Amino acid sequence: MSRAFIALGSNLGEPLDQLQRAAASIDQLSDSAVIQISSAYRSSAVGPGEQPDYLNAVLLLETTLTPMALLTALQEIESAQGRERNLRWGARTLDLDILLYDQQAVDSLHLTIPHPRMKERNFVLYPLLEISQPKLMLPDGAELGTLVAACPLGKLQKTTF
Numbered sequence: 001m002s003r004a005f006i007a008l009g010s011n012l013g014e015p016l017d018q019l020q021r022a023a024a025s026i027d028q029l030s031d032s033a034v035i036q037i038s039s040a041y042r043s044s045a046v047g048p049g050e051q052p053d054y055l056n057a058v059l060l061l062e063t064t065l066t067p068m069a070l071l072t073a074l075q076e077i078e079s080a081q082g083r084e085r086n087l088r089w090g091a092r093t094l095d096l097d098i099l100l101y102d103q104q105a106v107d108s109l110h111l112t113i114p115h116p117r118m119k120e121r122n123f124v125l126y127p128l129l130e131i132s133q134p135k136l137m138l139p140d141g142a143e144l145g146t147l148v149a150a151c152p153l154g155k156l157q158k159t160t161f
């Protein structure tokens with residue numbers, strides 16, 4: 001079984017309900033089980049334009065799905081929950097991203113692991129740390145604790161999932 005860390009995000013359509021439904025659907029994937037899920041973290045939207053605050057979380061999944069099969073399954077869950085891919089930085093009902101997949105580095109047309117922007121996102125790093133540990137190492141040798149130390153908590157608000 002492989003271990004994948006998945007980032008969840010939502011700022012439309014009852015975000016907490018979106019995250020809870022997504023976690024349940026991910027747990028139902030074939031040959032997969034959600035082992036742990038972080039608290040939910042509220043933060044203002046990073047990026048251009050005005051949009052509602054986001055709710056984010058990270059979960060740990062044990063799975064035999066390959067990275068590409070997992071990506072496809074996650075995209076199907078996003079679509080089932082009404083994700084519309086119109087604006088690149090726009091508001092969305094649900095965003096599911098593969099952050100890490102064991103110690104694998106993947107760089108293909110449709111999938112990059114580790115997630116290319118995870119190192120600068122407190123709304124990813126802090127929930128990830130909550131369900132792992134500071135010495136969690138990324139494929140390039142970077143340790144999670146070091147990344148968190150360099151990424152201010154800011155106005156990130158921890159709430160119940």
Ligand SMILES: CC1(C)Nc2nc(N)[nH]c(=O)c2N=C1O
Pocket residue numbers: 008009010043044045046047054055056088089090095123
């Ligand atoms: C629009 C953009 C970059 N901003 C975000 N901002 C926050 N706070 N959380 C997100 O999940 C998120 N996702 C995005 O895709």
